[in-house]
Amino acid sequence: IERTLSIIKPDATRRNLTGKINAKFEDAGLRIVAQKRIHLSPAQAGQFYAVHKERPFYGELVEFMASEPVVVQVLEGENAIAKNREVMGATNPANADAGTIRKEFALSVGENSVHGSDAAETAKEEIAFFFSGLELV
Numbered sequence: 001i002e003r004t005l006s007i008i009k010p011d012a013t014r015r016n017l018t019g020k021i022n023a024k025f026e027d028a029g030l031r032i033v034a035q036k037r038i039h040l041s042p043a044q045a046g047q048f049y050a051v052h053k054e055r056p057f058y059g060e061l062v063e064f065m066a067s068e069p070v071v072v073q074v075l076e077g078e079n080a081i082a083k084n085r086e087v088m089g090a091t092n093p094a095n096a097d098a099g100t101i102r103k104e105f106a107l108s109v110g111e112n113s114v115h116g117s118d119a120a121e122t123a124k125e126e127i128a129f130f131f132s133g134l135e136l137v
């Protein structure tokens with residue numbers, strides 16, 4: 001059994017889509033084992049996305065992620081990291097498969113509704129970034 005870090009991004013929380021997105025996770029067999037709504041500061045968003053520091057869209061991404069509240073969550077299940085990325089769909093909603101979260105809800109490649117960890121090591125780091133041991137059972 002595996003865990004991954006998921007973020008419901010500001011474009012989705014703003015449009016009241018948290019429940020609809022969570023239903024997609026649950027329908028795919030992913031269990032939401034921790035969840036909270038937070039408003040990141042630009043510094044916190046910048047730290048979370050530090051790996052993209054040199055990319056041309058970094059400033060825009062950080063500003064967007066700190067613009068309004070997000071819902072951060074830990075999803076658990078068999079192959080949770082890969083399964084979550086499958087349910088999310090391609091980064092650019094124009095390339096996302098039918099039925100995926102990004103196909104149904106994303107507004108653009110930047111405002112694409114969800115984040116999901118991309119590997120076991122990053123999942124571990126990203127979960128620890130947002131959740132303490134006491135919050136994880």
Ligand code: ATP
Nearest residue numbers: 057060061090091109110111112114115116117118
């Ligand atoms: P995430 O890491 O959010 O799960 P991802 O792994 O599909 O998404 P990355 O390549 O890691 O995509 O990019 C991180 C995020 O940066 C994307 O989800 C998106 O919000 C933003 N982003 C990526 N490419 C662009 C771009 N060309 N223009 C604007 N924003 C972008």
Ligand code: MG
Nearest residue numbers: 115116117118
């Ligand atoms: Mg990524």
